[in-house]
Amino acid sequence: MSTETIWIGIGFLGQGLFFGRWVVQWIASERNAESRVPISFWYMSLIGGLITLTYAIYRMDPVFIAGQSVGAVVYLRNLVLIHRADHAKNAPGPQA
Secondary structure: HHHHHHHHHHHHHHHHHHHHHHHHHHHHHHHHHOOOHHHHHHHHHHHHHHHHHHHHHHHOOHHHHHHHHHHHHHHHHHHHHHHHHHHHHOOOOOOO
C-alpha cells in the first residue's frame, strides 16, 4: 500500500466522520420530534474536522486548511460551553 493510498484513506475517514455527524443529528431530531444537536455531533465535528485538517495540511491546500482550522475552533468552543453549562448545572448550590 502506497503512502498516497494511506493519505486518501485518512482523508475519507475524516470526511466520513464529518458526514456522520449529520446522521447523528438527524436521528436525535427525529427521536425528539424537534431539532436537536447532541454532544456527539460536536465531538464528531471536531475529530472529523481535525482528521480532515491533517489531510489538507498534507495536501498543502490553503483553502481547505483555512476552512477546517476555523471550524475546529468553533467545535471546540461549543464543547467548552456545553461542559461549562453541565458543570454549573451539577455544582452544588448555596447551602442555607
